[in-house]
Each structure stands twice: as C-alpha cells, then as structure tokens.
Amino acid sequence: MNNTVDTDVLVIGAGPVGLTLANLLGGYGQRVTVVEARAELIDYPRGVGLDDESFRTIQTMGLVDEVGRHTVPHHIMRLVNGKGQVLVTNDPPTEEFGWPRKNGFVQPLVDRELLAGLGRFDSVDDVQFRHRLEELTEADDHVVATVRVDGPGEDSALHRLKARYVVGCEGGRSFTRNWMGVGFEGKSPSTRWLVIDVDNDPLGTPNVYLGADPKRPYVSIGLPHAIRRWEFMLFDHEPAELVDDPAFMGRLLADHVPDPSRLDVIGRRVFTHHGRIAGSFRKGRVLIAGDAAHLMPVWLGQGWNSGIRDATNLAWKLTSVLRGQAAPELLDTYDVERRNHAQAMIDLNLTAGSIMKSDCKVAALRDAAASVLNLVPSAKSYFTDMRFKPMPRYDRGVVVDATSRTPGRAAERIARRLLPMVDAPDDRSPVGAQFIQPRVNTQDGNGLLLDDVLGPWWTIAAWGNSPARLLSLDDLERVRELGATLACFVPERQRAWAEKEYTDAPVPVAVVGDADGSLKRWFDNRPLGVLFLRPDRFVAAACLAQEASATLASVLTAMSFTPREV
Structure with missing residues (x-):
C-alpha cells in the first residue's frame, strides 16, 4: 500500500x-x-x-438539531385536479424509522x-x-x-x-x-418547468399541492422559514425568457396568490426533468x-x-x-x-x-377513478400511507438468506421445517430491509432512539437473550475484530434482571428495554430471534438463536471480511 x-x-x-x-x-x-x-x-x-x-x-x-431547524415535519401532499378538488392525500403517519416519513426542508x-x-x-x-x-x-x-x-x-x-x-x-x-x-441511459422528457421561490410566504399554508390541471400543471409548496415554492409547466411554444416578463409571471400566479405584484421573489429558473x-x-x-x-x-x-x-x-x-x-x-x-x-x-x-401532465380526456378518467378509489379504505390508505413508494430491499449484496444461510443472496420468504413455524404469521424475510427504530430505555436513560444506543457500526441483537451466550469464543473474537455491538432486547420489566445477568459477558452486551413493545411486536410474528444489523441499519441476516454462530460466518463471507493476521 x-x-x-x-x-x-x-x-x-x-x-x-x-x-x-x-x-x-x-x-x-x-x-x-x-x-x-x-x-x-x-x-x-x-x-x-x-x-x-x-x-x-x-x-x-450527529446533525439532527442543526438540520432539523430548517425542516417542517409531516409534510402533507395533496394531488388536486383543475378544479382544486383533492384526488389523493399523502400523509403517512408512521415513524417506524424514528422520524416522520416526509419533511419539508x-x-x-x-x-x-x-x-x-x-x-x-x-x-x-x-x-x-x-x-x-x-x-x-x-x-x-x-x-x-x-x-x-x-x-x-x-x-x-x-x-x-x-x-x-x-x-x-x-x-x-x-x-x-x-x-x-x-x-447514462434513460429518458429526458421535453417538458420544461418554471420554478419560482418567494420569501415572506403570501399564503402561509404549510403543505404541498400537486396541481394535475390539464390547462397548466403546477406545484405549490410551503417550506420552512416562510418560503413558498411554485412550479409551473411551460408549453413548447413558451420560451424560457418569459421568466423575466412580469406580465407572464402575473398571469401564472393570478389564481394562486391574492396579489402577485407583491411577491418577494428569491429566484426564478427553468429546468427539465431527467x-x-x-x-x-x-x-x-x-x-x-x-x-x-x-x-x-x-x-x-x-x-x-x-x-x-x-x-x-x-x-x-x-x-x-x-x-x-x-x-x-x-x-x-x-x-x-x-x-x-x-x-x-x-x-x-x-x-x-x-399523471400530472394528463390531457383533458385522460384527466377526466383519472378524476373519476380517484373518486371511486377514495371510497375503498384499502386503496385510499395505499396512497395516504405512501405504500406506493418502493422501500429499499436488497436481495443481493451484504445479505444472508434467512433459510439457507447462503451469503450474498436473500429470498423474499422464509421457509421453516420446525413446528409451528412452518406457518408463521409473517414469513416475509426482513433480510435486506431497514430495521425499525423505536425509542427504548437503557441504564443511560429513557426514551432514547435505538440507533443512538447501538452506535453507528455493526450490531448483533437477540430478543430476550444475550448474543454472547449464542456465539463461540472464536465467534466473539471475530465480533471484536469487526467492532460490532452486542445487544439484548428485553421487555422493559426484565431490563434490571438482564443488566445484572449479563454483566460478566466476555464481550460487553448493551441491554435494551423495549419501552413501548415495538421490538417485541417486530419479533412476535417472525420465525427468528437474532438479527445482524449493518451500519446503515439494514438487516444483513436473521436467524433462530441456535443458528447464530453459523449465520455470523455467512455474514462475514457476504461482506468479504478479512480476519486480522496473527
């Protein structure tokens, strides 16, 4: 080197x-x-x-406070038609990863x-x-x-x-x-958009409106620090130079703000989507x-x-x-x-x-379909809870299959031969997906976010038990070399017992009290009890307690681990 x-x-x-x-x-x-x-x-x-x-x-x-002061949480988005009628509301209430799903910034x-x-x-x-x-x-x-x-x-x-x-x-x-x-393959639609950012927000509403108006699609966004953004689609015959024409700007904004002439414009620019x-x-x-x-x-x-x-x-x-x-x-x-x-x-x-750029005929069909779907709770929640957004799940990479323990691959489902786990309530594999982040209790404090407790590197966590008891001495040496944290997740009522019980473990074990039951609920329906969490909080592997040692070996293979030379 x-x-x-x-x-x-x-x-x-x-x-x-x-x-x-x-x-x-x-x-x-x-x-x-x-x-x-x-x-x-x-x-x-x-x-x-x-x-x-x-x-x-x-x-x-470590920049939550610094960044947070420039954000607004739970940024609600509403898709509206040309009449201003709400077609879809996107307001996911979950904070499964420790933070609101959507934030304006x-x-x-x-x-x-x-x-x-x-x-x-x-x-x-x-x-x-x-x-x-x-x-x-x-x-x-x-x-x-x-x-x-x-x-x-x-x-x-x-x-x-x-x-x-x-x-x-x-x-x-x-x-x-x-x-x-x-x-650099893909598409660059020819449609151009004019972005207008203004200070001293003339509307004062905090959320997002996507205007699927066939006459001229638009976006209106309330942002922190009293900033408002508008975006308007430009038609092919409209040159970009129109952004400097006060009359054109006034016509664009006439239906959106009481007095366009009084706006405190921060900037205007034209862009194309890619x-x-x-x-x-x-x-x-x-x-x-x-x-x-x-x-x-x-x-x-x-x-x-x-x-x-x-x-x-x-x-x-x-x-x-x-x-x-x-x-x-x-x-x-x-x-x-x-x-x-x-x-x-x-x-x-x-x-x-x-969807935003639909013409009048397509827009009419879209609006009618949205009206019907909003009457169906499951369909409505699909959009409200943002379940249409593909969550990252890695089926290849630094992952281990939950059934076969094959390094580098992770099937979508877990197959178990053990009774009664053959018919587990949830056989979807958590491997390759991001783990939850509830607030937990430890000897250092209550209501702490889980990542702050576990630290920014690898974690091996077991439900109701110490991972140190599930791994061999050679395994624990690999754990030391990797710099992984060992964690025991227990019901809050058992935390004092676990802290005393696992004090003398050969590798320190962080005892985490499940303050609100979120961790137990996560494990309840899945046929597994031990997790290997990557530094980016994705699940590298998951297994039953007796499989911990073999699964660790597969994780190390999947990450191309190089043991320290003796």
Whole structure:
C-alpha cells in the first residue's frame, strides 16, 4: 500500500451527497478531502422533501438539531385536479424509522449545516472550492486526481492529489462518470418547468399541492422559514425568457396568490426533468454517487434522498475496506444494492409526472377513478400511507438468506421445517430491509432512539437473550475484530434482571428495554430471534438463536471480511 497518499477518500463535489459522505466518513475516522469546482455552495433552493431514511442518516451524522431547524415535519401532499378538488392525500403517519416519513426542508440551509459539520473532524480537510477535476489516473493502490485550481482573477494552476479512493458526487454532468466510460441511459422528457421561490410566504399554508390541471400543471409548496415554492409547466411554444416578463409571471400566479405584484421573489429558473441511470457505479478505485449515478424527476422528492441513500450505503463499505476489515470486493455490493432501488424510484417519478401532465380526456378518467378509489379504505390508505413508494430491499449484496444461510443472496420468504413455524404469521424475510427504530430505555436513560444506543457500526441483537451466550469464543473474537455491538432486547420489566445477568459477558452486551413493545411486536410474528444489523441499519441476516454462530460466518463471507493476521 502506498503510504504517500494525501487522503483516503477524495470526494468530488460539495453538494449534499458529497458533504453527507464526507461527514459519515469523518465520523468513522477516515481521512477525507472534498473538492468543489464552484466558488461556494449553491445558494438557490432545489430539493424540498427530506424523508425518514435521510433523517436517520442525519441522526447518524450527529446533525439532527442543526438540520432539523430548517425542516417542517409531516409534510402533507395533496394531488388536486383543475378544479382544486383533492384526488389523493399523502400523509403517512408512521415513524417506524424514528422520524416522520416526509419533511419539508430548505436545501441551501441544510447544505450549509452539512458543510459546517465537517469542521468537527480532524481527519476531514476544509472543502477546497474553485478546484475543478480535469483528469484521473488509477494505479494499483491509489488514484491520482489532477484538479485545476482557480485563483483570483484569471489565474489558475494544476494540482495533483493522491487518494486511495475517489467518489464523484458532482452531479448529472459528472466528469467522473464520463471518465469511467459508462453509459447514462434513460429518458429526458421535453417538458420544461418554471420554478419560482418567494420569501415572506403570501399564503402561509404549510403543505404541498400537486396541481394535475390539464390547462397548466403546477406545484405549490410551503417550506420552512416562510418560503413558498411554485412550479409551473411551460408549453413548447413558451420560451424560457418569459421568466423575466412580469406580465407572464402575473398571469401564472393570478389564481394562486391574492396579489402577485407583491411577491418577494428569491429566484426564478427553468429546468427539465431527467430519468437516467449510469451503466455502473464503480470502476476500480473510482465510484460515483447521487446525480452522477442517477437522475430522477422531482415529483416525489427522491433525487436528494436517493443520493443520501447512496452515501449511507457507501460510507461504511469504504470504511470497512480502508480499515482492512473487508476486501475491496465489498465495494461491488454498492452498485448491486443501490441500482435496482434507484431505477425503481426513477420509474415511479416518471409515472407521477405522466399523471400530472394528463390531457383533458385522460384527466377526466383519472378524476373519476380517484373518486371511486377514495371510497375503498384499502386503496385510499395505499396512497395516504405512501405504500406506493418502493422501500429499499436488497436481495443481493451484504445479505444472508434467512433459510439457507447462503451469503450474498436473500429470498423474499422464509421457509421453516420446525413446528409451528412452518406457518408463521409473517414469513416475509426482513433480510435486506431497514430495521425499525423505536425509542427504548437503557441504564443511560429513557426514551432514547435505538440507533443512538447501538452506535453507528455493526450490531448483533437477540430478543430476550444475550448474543454472547449464542456465539463461540472464536465467534466473539471475530465480533471484536469487526467492532460490532452486542445487544439484548428485553421487555422493559426484565431490563434490571438482564443488566445484572449479563454483566460478566466476555464481550460487553448493551441491554435494551423495549419501552413501548415495538421490538417485541417486530419479533412476535417472525420465525427468528437474532438479527445482524449493518451500519446503515439494514438487516444483513436473521436467524433462530441456535443458528447464530453459523449465520455470523455467512455474514462475514457476504461482506468479504478479512480476519486480522496473527
């Protein structure tokens, strides 16, 4: 390994994905350098929807308070027709991952908090602005990045950085992706949209309206800090220059605000939706994430969130390889795991866009169908609870099949021969899906979020028992090398007993009191009692207690674990 590298991970681009990745890597103690071509962060609003999965990542970064003050929770979305009648309400009440499913936010302010968060880590350099990537050269054990550094005036100079890995997070026109030589397949609908952001919100309502109006589709969004966003579809014959015409703007807004002339406009811009995905997310020591890897229309607010999912998936895998805990092959699972879900979100957003842009005849059929569906509780809740959104579930990657214990794959169903588990109430495998995050009690306090108790790395958790009693001494040595937390989930009434009983375990065991029964309910209907949780809180494996040792071996194989040399 070359010991003269400048950094472990060079992140190209100081957008939300690059900043999130740098914060996560910094929290794991890795050396990180971020370079950005612009002179400063983008200051105009872009993303407006932050979901519960992303908030969980923000929790892992330790920036909940900082980011939270720029968000509004439970951001309700209503799809309305041209008459203003509500067709669908999207208001998911769940907080299964510890946070409201939908949150409105102001991206420039959140991005600033992510940037400021990097200052906590000695291993993370200050973001180097005015640094434009111009070339990459890959060697056996590092990558050389050539960047052009723009100085004051027209002065510039070339500078070279050596990094063990490079991650391109520089957006849809990614130099890194182009250097990798991979395709960027998909669709770019010709429809253009005008975005208008205003301060001193003239409406003052806190939620989102998607106007599926065949005369002119629109969006109206209430955001934190008294910001209001409108988006209007432009027709083919309308040039982008109309955004500078006060009369045109007045006509657009006449049906939406009492007095368009009194708006405090922050910014106006025209954009086109894209639905594209790269042919590969990795080439050797170079990877891409966020918009560099996939672009999606904005309808369901998943562009920003999909990029955060990328960073969350990639950070712990890069860290595992850099620490020597896993072979570089682990990084192949980043593409394997993230690709299908990113494509599913692109497809869903393109479908949502087609619903928004329906012509008059199709809109009439759509409105009639919505009226009927709203009379059916199960159909209505499908939209209200946001069950139409594909939740990430990895059937390949760092997963272990719950029946066969095959590393790298996870079937959708669990098959058991043991009675009475043959007919378990829920035989869907939790492997590859994200685990819940209830509030729990420990000896350190009550009402704590589970992730804060378990820490940001691997966890092996057992219901009603200590995992240390289920694993051999050799297994426990692997647990130490991995740095995993052992946790015992018990009913709150048994917590005092468990804390005393498991005090002398060969590896410390965190005793977690199930304060409201959420953990027990999770285990109640599933034919399993032990979980292996990845750092990103996805379930890598699940088994019965007697299978814990064999399942650990499969997990280590799935993650390309490299034992410490003696």
